[in-house]
Amino acid sequence: MIxxxxxxIDGTITDDKRLLSPVAVEAVSRLNALTEVILVTGNVHCFSRAVAVLLGTSKTFIAENGGVVSWGEGDMELLSDPAICQEAYRSLKEVYPVKKKDSRYRITDLVVEAGFDLEEAASLLERWKIPADLVDSGFAVHIKDRMVNKGTALTKVMERLGLSREEVAAVGDSKSDLPMFRVAGFRASVGNAVSELKEESDYVSDQDFGPGFSDIVDFMAREDMI
Ligand SMILES: O=C(O)COP(=O)(O)O
Ligand SMILES: [Mg+2]
Known part of the structure; x- marks a missing residue:
């Protein structure tokens, strides 16, 4: 049982412009009645907390792609070293015209404007021995500490809440969701998800964005998983 x-959040319960889907809001509310709902996102902590409050999901959630965990009504915990991202940013800036976005609100990772070759930049980071990596959520390019991701943070939350792999499902749309798919017992993608994520999914909705998310919730209910 899940x-x-x-x-x-983005691309799963929102549309491609980041507008919250009313259909997904209803589906989250159905899900809230049946199970714990944990936001696992690349968004900043304060934004994610507002989403958790407005949707009535758990106040334990993961932000900044695993860099920040909010523990219920208690404190937040930083799981990654912001200095690593700053160093990666400074070094990449010597080579590419990288520009920070919404940095004032970010605590651990950094978001930069796309417009450079991510694979090439990642190999440069490797060569410079900077332990950071680049992840494209489909909405933003994140420079993050290589040691953390949505999966490492979710593992920490699962340990604290006493949840086994079989008791956890994950729903997402982008490459940044791959690490959390690897630690969850049931994985589902919305129809607009990238092919890499669909390949690692137990269920792929034939609908996109919010309607896809709603379909996934219905599937889990129909299969008596929740
Ligand atoms: O912050 C992003 O780039 C995307 O956020 P997400 O992880 O909720 O899709
Ligand atoms: Mg997303």
């Missing part, structure tokens, strides 16, 4: 569902 006791917690880890859900991504």
């Amino acid at each position: 006791r917690a569902v880890a859900i991504d």
Whole structure:
């Protein structure tokens, strides 16, 4: 039986412009009645907390792609070293015209404007021995500490809440969701998800964005998983 569902925000419960889907809001509310819903997102902590409050999901959630965990009504915990991202940013800036976005609100990772070759930049970071990597959520390019991701943070939350792999489902749309798919017992993608994520999914909705998310919730209910 699933006791917690880890859900991504952008592209999963929003549309491609980041507008919250009313259909997904209803589906989250159905899900809230049946199980714990844990937001697992690349968004900043304060934004994610507002989403958790407005949707009535758990106040334990993961932000900044695993760099920040909010523990219920208690404190937040930083799981990654912001200095690593700053160093990666400074070094990449010597080579590419990288520009920070919404940095004032970010605590651990950094978001930069796309417009450079991510694979090439990643190999440069490797060569410079800077332990950071680049992840494209489909909405933003993140420079993050290589040691953390949505999966490492979700593992920490699962340990604290006493949840086994079989008791956790994950729903997402992008490459940044791959690490959380690897630690969850049931994985589902919305129809607009990237092919890499669909390949690692137990269920792929034939509908996109919010309607896809709603379909996934219905599927889990129909299969008596929640
Ligand atoms: O912050 C992003 O780039 C995307 O956020 P997400 O992880 O909720 O899709
Ligand atoms: Mg997403």
